[in-house]
Amino acid sequence: MIGQLGSELLARRLHFVTGKGGVGKSTVAAALALLAASQGKRVLAVEFDAKGDLASAFEHGPVGFDPTPVAPGVHALSMDTEASLREYLRLNLKIPVFGRIGPVAKTFDFLASAAPGIKEILTVGKVCWEVRESIAGRSDWDVVVVDATATGHIVGELDAPRAIQELVQVGMIRSQTDWMVEILSDPAITALHVVTTPEEMPVRETIDLVGRVREQLDVPLGIVVVNRVLPELFTRAEEAQFEALRSGAPLSVLQRALGPRAIDVLDAAELAVNLRRVRAGHLAELRDEIDLPLVYVPYLFGRGSGLRIVRRVETALAEELALA
Amino acid sequence: MTGPLADLLTTKEVLVFCGSGGVGKTSVAASAALAAATRYDAKVLVLTIDPARRLADALGLDGQLGNVERRVPTELLGASGQEPKGELWAAMLDTKQSWDALVLRHAPDSETAYKILENRLYHNITARFVQSHDYIAMERLYELHASGDWDLIVIDTPPTRNAIDFVEAPARMAEFFGGRFIRWLTMPYRVGGRRGARMMTMASKPFYQIADRVLGGELLQDVAEFFLNFQTMQAGFVERANAVEALLRNRRTAFAVVTTMEAAPLHEAEAFMAELRARKFHLGALILNKLLPAVLRDPEVAAVAEAMVERADELAHAVVADSSVHDPVLTAANEASLKRVFASVGTSFANFAMVATREGELRRELGDRTPGVVIEIPELDGEVTDLDALRRIGSYL
Numbered sequence: 001m002i003g004q005l006g007s008e009l010l011a012r013r014l015h016f017v018t019g020k021g022g023v024g025k026s027t028v029a030a031a032l033a034l035l036a037a038s039q040g041k042r043v044l045a046v047e048f049d050a051k052g053d054l055a056s057a058f059e060h061g062p063v064g065f066d067p068t069p070v071a072p073g074v075h076a077l078s079m080d081t082e083a084s085l086r087e088y089l090r091l092n093l094k095i096p097v098f099g100r101i102g103p104v105a106k107t108f109d110f111l112a113s114a115a116p117g118i119k120e121i122l123t124v125g126k127v128c129w130e131v132r133e134s135i136a137g138r139s140d141w142d143v144v145v146v147d148a149t150a151t152g153h154i155v156g157e158l159d160a161p162r163a164i165q166e167l168v169q170v171g172m173i174r175s176q177t178d179w180m181v182e183i184l185s186d187p188a189i190t191a192l193h194v195v196t197t198p199e200e201m202p203v204r205e206t207i208d209l210v211g212r213v214r215e216q217l218d219v220p221l222g223i224v225v226v227n228r229v230l231p232e233l234f235t236r237a238e239e240a241q242f243e244a245l246r247s248g249a250p251l252s253v254l255q256r257a258l259g260p261r262a263i264d265v266l267d268a269a270e271l272a273v274n275l276r277r278v279r280a281g282h283l284a285e286l287r288d289e290i291d292l293p294l295v296y297v298p299y300l301f302g303r304g305s306g307l308r309i310v311r312r313v314e315t316a317l318a319e320e321l322a323l324a
Numbered sequence: 325m326t327g328p329l330a331d332l333l334t335t336k337e338v339l340v341f342c343g344s345g346g347v348g349k350t351s352v353a354a355s356a357a358l359a360a361a362t363r364y365d366a367k368v369l370v371l372t373i374d375p376a377r378r379l380a381d382a383l384g385l386d387g388q389l390g391n392v393e394r395r396v397p398t399e400l401l402g403a404s405g406q407e408p409k410g411e412l413w414a415a416m417l418d419t420k421q422s423w424d425a426l427v428l429r430h431a432p433d434s435e436t437a438y439k440i441l442e443n444r445l446y447h448n449i450t451a452r453f454v455q456s457h458d459y460i461a462m463e464r465l466y467e468l469h470a471s472g473d474w475d476l477i478v479i480d481t482p483p484t485r486n487a488i489d490f491v492e493a494p495a496r497m498a499e500f501f502g503g504r505f506i507r508w509l510t511m512p513y514r515v516g517g518r519r520g521a522r523m524m525t526m527a528s529k530p531f532y533q534i535a536d537r538v539l540g541g542e543l544l545q546d547v548a549e550f551f552l553n554f555q556t557m558q559a560g561f562v563e564r565a566n567a568v569e570a571l572l573r574n575r576r577t578a579f580a581v582v583t584t585m586e587a588a589p590l591h592e593a594e595a596f597m598a599e600l601r602a603r604k605f606h607l608g609a610l611i612l613n614k615l616l617p618a619v620l621r622d623p624e625v626a627a628v629a630e631a632m633v634e635r636a637d638e639l640a641h642a643v644v645a646d647s648s649v650h651d652p653v654l655t656a657a658n659e660a661s662l663k664r665v666f667a668s669v670g671t672s673f674a675n676f677a678m679v680a681t682r683e684g685e686l687r688r689e690l691g692d693r694t695p696g697v698v699i700e701i702p703e704l705d706g707e708v709t710d711l712d713a714l715r716r717i718g719s720y721l
Binding site for chain 2: 238249258268302
């Protein structure tokens, strides 16, 4: 069943990955890109906010608007609205735009901040265009993975083409929103994935987001990746034994064998048990509230960040999606 | 009762808590406010931006609408038997309402104010423009401070892309209004009024031609009209923005940077501290939150944990065979299961020890790049959802 989910998922060409700040969104986006590449896809990974997290997840320095190879089968680009605008004008108006476009770009940037959807259309429009070219067999990519904006702004971002349709009655951009909406709303092409951790705020934001996406957007939801899931330490019976060990005669036996500090080891395990219990509660809430496939990535004790972590997340995703 | 944050809590009038999302900034800010209100005869306000629901409930902010300060009932403040010395109030930031109030205050007349508030671009601009949330948080802070109603205001900052954004927000707002962009954008409209909108100057012509084709002229006209009206508030905004910045730079204000020992938030905290120093803001404290206990870094204990895994068989047998042990879950029938418990406990220790060691390493790397006050708050059992939990955090401040 889940194997089908995996292959069906990677058959889609456009993946948006969102999530609350700090949950590992860029890591999961990078892992998804590697996973697609491992299945023989040619992947374009796009970072929406130019913080450089996606590129550094591949242990690569900052990348620009031109796709740069960052891993076997994966190119990455960092979104840049001015560059996107320049490309747009070059492709659509046949205006050769050399170098910086100075005041035009600045004022566009200005307008972009003011009018709903203008800035977003330059970012979402760019990836939609890449996907359209890919479908038409005119590009180097089979799959586009977007490390998208965080949960707070993703709905506004993906709603841009529709917002433009409402805002702008005439003009070139308006006429191009139709095919963008088509790509974004096609469940055979597009998926919006949410990354979360089993903690209160990320879970709440995920539940809120899924609700808002269903209410306001036509964009098909994909999977929810639950990152940093702590391993279960004990079964229920084992937990009762663990509790019994922590005082009285059993503790004395233990301390006679291992020394007085045995209690510190038991206390540390208690902390782990409590941490997991709280998180399990949030996981349960997530499971109750959301009917999307949940994919679990274990908490990785060994490393904090870097490609090693991305690789391990990729492995976990592959196992969960039965692609390994 | 004092703690490492005592100097700041007693001498400062404004404490700004900042850091990446997910580090527990809101809880730490609320804990500091609670500690101040409990320990000192002070009227303390905590201004939060987006608290977790249960924390909001604990502070009595459930279902709150608008910029209203609410007092946390005295009987909830102190631990049992402890009379709090001061008052704790809490408020949430209502961005929309704050913007509306600002427009009403600065617009030259009610007609202009109305035009701005009704403009279809207004909401969007206030929601996104020049870090509008950051600006409005700082603006609201200024207003509360200027009211003279509070001994101490503790503010939790909005989650920003970069923590430095919000300290720059007032300056950016002033720059925005004083800048040439608006003048340039609205020029054809100012020269000839709306009817003359098509008579463009040479400077703006190419832009308008392109924008017309791409966006349609109507949108452009709306935007320009909006900015024309918005510009009437320039003097008020600039003056205010300067006053807000002056407050942030004042010695009565201090910043506390909150982070966990994870790579990304820590990196951001370091960058933020450097920025604060470079801009001559007063960095009061660095708060390292959710630290794993030091015992996890103790090699002696690690050796015991290792022995527990290696000698799990022997230990399980020793426990069930001991004549002083009578617990029904620790009988010979449970020996195999007990062996797994020892293996799990020892392995879990090793796992968390690895994380704790990394934390310790990062802590050392911070070295002297930290402010005078560095506070370490351990990872607490359970979540920060009530005043008791805030008190526990407060006991480290």
